[in-house]
Amino acid sequence: MVDVQEVVLRLHNELLKGEGIDEESSLDMEMRPRNGITSVTIVSLILDLEEELGIELDDYLIQIRKSSTIGTLIDIVKEAYENQHQ
Amino acid sequence: MKKEYELIMLAVLVDKTEKEKNRIKELLTKEIDWVEIAGILMNHRLGGYFYFGLDEEQRYVIPKELRKNLNMLVKGQTYEQKFLYKYIRELYDTLENQDLRYAGLKGIIYGATIYSIGMRRSNDLDLLVYEDDLDKLDKLMKQIGYIQGSKKDGKIVEATKKEKLIQRMNYHDLVPYMKEAEDRIIEIDINFLVDGKDNLIDDKVFDMGTSLYEGDYYTFRGLNLITNFAFLICHFYREATGEIWVNNKRNLLLYKIVDIVNYLRHFEDQLDSESVVKTFEKLNILEKALYTFLTIKKFYENEKLINECIKKMSTEYIDLYQKYFEDSVFERYYEDSYNMGR
Numbered sequence: 001m002v003d004v005q006e007v008v009l010r011l012h013n014e015l016l017k018g019e020g021i022d023e024e025s026s027l028d029m030e031m032r033p034r035n036g037i038t039s040v041t042i043v044s045l046i047l048d049l050e051e052e053l054g055i056e057l058d059d060y061l062i063q064i065r066k067s068s069t070i071g072t073l074i075d076i077v078k079e080a081y082e083n084q085h086q
Numbered sequence: 087m088k089k090e091y092e093l094i095m096l097a098v099l100v101d102k103t104e105k106e107k108n109r110i111k112e113l114l115t116k117e118i119d120w121v122e123i124a125g126i127l128m129n130h131r132l133g134g135y136f137y138f139g140l141d142e143e144q145r146y147v148i149p150k151e152l153r154k155n156l157n158m159l160v161k162g163q164t165y166e167q168k169f170l171y172k173y174i175r176e177l178y179d180t181l182e183n184q185d186l187r188y189a190g191l192k193g194i195i196y197g198a199t200i201y202s203i204g205m206r207r208s209n210d211l212d213l214l215v216y217e218d219d220l221d222k223l224d225k226l227m228k229q230i231g232y233i234q235g236s237k238k239d240g241k242i243v244e245a246t247k248k249e250k251l252i253q254r255m256n257y258h259d260l261v262p263y264m265k266e267a268e269d270r271i272i273e274i275d276i277n278f279l280v281d282g283k284d285n286l287i288d289d290k291v292f293d294m295g296t297s298l299y300e301g302d303y304y305t306f307r308g309l310n311l312i313t314n315f316a317f318l319i320c321h322f323y324r325e326a327t328g329e330i331w332v333n334n335k336r337n338l339l340l341y342k343i344v345d346i347v348n349y350l351r352h353f354e355d356q357l358d359s360e361s362v363v364k365t366f367e368k369l370n371i372l373e374k375a376l377y378t379f380l381t382i383k384k385f386y387e388n389e390k391l392i393n394e395c396i397k398k399m400s401t402e403y404i405d406l407y408q409k410y411f412e413d414s415v416f417e418r419y420y421e422d423s424y425n426m427g428r
Contacts, residue, residue, distance in 0.1 A: 039256040043248060046255075062217055065255055065283070 002053060004078045011048050012070055015041055027071035035070075049077055055084045089113055090122045091424055095385055097139035098132050098344045100200055101351045110140070114147045124152050129426055130340040133159045134205040164204030167197065171303045173272050174211060178306050180226050187216035187292045188223070190299070190306040191277065191317060196345060198301030198308075200352045206341070210262070210273040214309070214317065216292055217278040220260070227274075232263040237271055258282065258324075280313075280369075281320045287369045291316065294365075311353050312365045316375075318346055319366070323374035326381065326419070338423045343385050346378070350391050359394035363402070372399065373406055380410055384420040 012025035019036040023029075031037040037045070046057050046064065055077075057064065063076045087095075093113045096106050127133040137145065137156040145153055174194060181188050190198075193208040215223050235244040245253075245261040253261045258279035264271050280291050291313045299308050308314055322342060350357065366375045376399055379392045386392070400407040410416075 040252065042255055043251045046251060047248060059221065061251075061254060 002081065004053065004081050005074050007052055008049065008070065008074045008077055011045060011052070012036070015045055025070055027069065027074065029070045031067055031069060031073065053077070053081055055080050088424075089116055090119050090126070093118065094123060094126055094132060094136060095340075095344075098135035098348075099139065099351065100348045102139075110144065114144055118147075120149050120152055124155075126340075126424055127156070131207050132341055132344065134163050134207065135201075135341070135344060138202060138205045160204040163207055167203050167208060168303075169268075169270075170208060170211070170272070171197075171203075173267065174304045174306060176230060177211070177213075177274070178304065180230050181223075182307065184222065184226060186219045186222050186226070187296075188219070188307065189214045189296050189309045189314075191308070191314075192321070192345070194306050195299055195308045195314060196349070198299040198304060198306055200348050203303065206345075210275055212275045212277065214277045214280065214288075216288060220276070220278060223276065227263050231265045232272075232274065233265070234261040235264050236261070237264070237273075240271075242266060242271060280317050281371060281374075282324070285370050287371075290369060311356055312362060313369075315349070315357070315362065316366060316369050316371055318349065319371055319375045319378045322346065322378045322381075326377070338419070338426055340385070340423055343382055346382060347386050347389060350389060354391060357391055359391055359398055362391065363395055363398050372403060373409075375399075376403075376406060376410060380413075380416045381419055384416050385423075 009025045012029075016023055016025060016036045019038075019041065021034075021036050023035065029035050031042070042064075046061075049055070050057055057077070057080055060076050060080050064073065067073045067076060093110065096102065096110050096113075099106065102110075123136075127136050133156050137160050140148075148156065174190075174197075191212040191214055193206065194211055194213075196206060197203075197208070233242060233244050234250055235242045237243075242264045250261050253259070258277055258281075260276040260278065263274040263276065278288070280287050291309060294313050295310050296307050297310050299306055309317060325342070363372070363375075366372050375395070379396050379399075382389065382392055383396065
C-alpha cells in the first residue's frame with residue numbers, strides 16, 4: 001500500500017527546493033505562491049502525482065483548485081488513489 | 087462628437103429611433119471624411135453593421151470603391167457564417183438532451199436573435215459549460231471530431247496534457263476545441279467560469295435557468311436574458327482591464343460596446359433596471375457592471391436601461407459609485423478608442 005501522504009509531502013518538498021524556498025512541507029501549509037504553489041508549479045505537481053501514483057486526477061481538478069492547504073490536497077489525492085486502485 | 091464618429095455609432099445600431107434615423111440622414115448631407123470612416127469600420131470590425139445600418143439610398147452616399155468593398159465584406163461574412171451555422175447546428179444536436187449544463191454565448195446568441203447573416207464577423211464559437219460537466223463535454227466533442235489544440239500552418243496541433251492543465255487551472259476557459267472542416271478549421275472556445283476564480287457564480291447562473299433562442303438559421307440554448315447580460319458584463323470588464331488585452335489594444339474594439347447596446351435595445355421590453363441591478367448584486371458583479379455602464383455611456387449617453395441602472399447604483403450603492411464618479415478612465419477609453427490607442 002502506497003503512503004499517499006508521504007508522496008505528496010515529498011513531491012511538495014522537491015518543489016519547494018526547486019523554487020528556492022527554505023521550508024518543510026506540512027499538512028497545514030497553505031497552497032500559495034509563498035509556499036511554492038504557483039499557477040505553473042501546481043500543474044507540475046499534479047502531473048508528478050499522477051505519474052508516481054498511477055492515477056488520473058482529471059475528475060478532481062475543481063477540488064484541487066479550491067483546496068486551501070497541503071492537507072486538503074492529500075485528502076483529495078487519497079480519495080483518487082483509493083477510487084482508482086480498488 | 088466628431089460627425090464621422092457619430093455617423094458610425096448611429097448607423098451600426100439595429101433598432102434605431104426616429105430621431106437617430108433623421109440624424110443619420112442629416113449627417114449624410116454633410117462633408118464626411120470617408121477615409122476615417124473606412125479605417126474605423128475596418129479596425130473595429132464594424133463594416134457589416136454599418137453597411138446593414140444604412141438603407142439602399144444612403145449606401146449610395148458612400149464613395150463607390152468603399153461601398154463595393156463593404157458589399158464584398160458582407161458577402162464574405164455571409165459565406166463564412168453560413169458555413170459556421172452548419173457547425174452550430176451540429177453542436178446543438180450533440181449537446182442538447184445530454185444532461186449537460188451549457189449555453190451558447192456572444193456570436194451564437196447574437197446570430198440567433200439580433201443580427202442578420204453577414205452583419206457581424208465571427209471567428210469562433212463560444213460556449214459556457216458548467217465545470218462539473220467538462221468531462222462529459224469532452225467525450226461529446228471528441229465524438230464529433232474535435233480535439234483541443236492550436237493552429238499552426240493551417241493545421242491543428244493537439245495540446246499536451248500539461249498545456250490543457252495549465253489553461254484549466256489558471257484561466258476561465260479551456261484550450262480551444264478545433265476540427266478541420268472542408269478547407270478551414272472550426273474553433274470552439276469553452277468558458278467554464280462566468281466570472282473569475284475569485285467570484286464563483288456558475289451555480290447561481292445555471293440555477294437561474296437557460297432558454298432556447300430560435301433564429302432563422304439555427305436554434306441554440308443560451309443563458310436567460312439577465313444572466314446572459316451578466317456574462318457580457320464580466321467578459322467586457324475582463325477584456326477592458328486585462329493586461330493581455332490592454333497591451334494588444336484589443337480592449338478598445340468598438341464592436342463589443344455596439345453588441346451590448348444592440349442586445350439591450352433588442353430585449354428592452356424584457357429587461358428592467360430593478361431586476362438587472364438586483365441580479366447583479368446577487369452575482370456580486372455590481373462593480374464590473376458599473377464600469378461597463380459608464381464606459382458605454384461615453385459612447386451612447388441616452389440608453390434608457392443603462393441610465394436607469396447607473397441612477398439606481400448611484401443612490402443605492404453610493405460607495406461604489408463614488409469610486410468611479412470622477413474617474414477619468416472612461417474619458418480615456420473614449421478618446422483612445424477610435425484610433426486604437428495610438
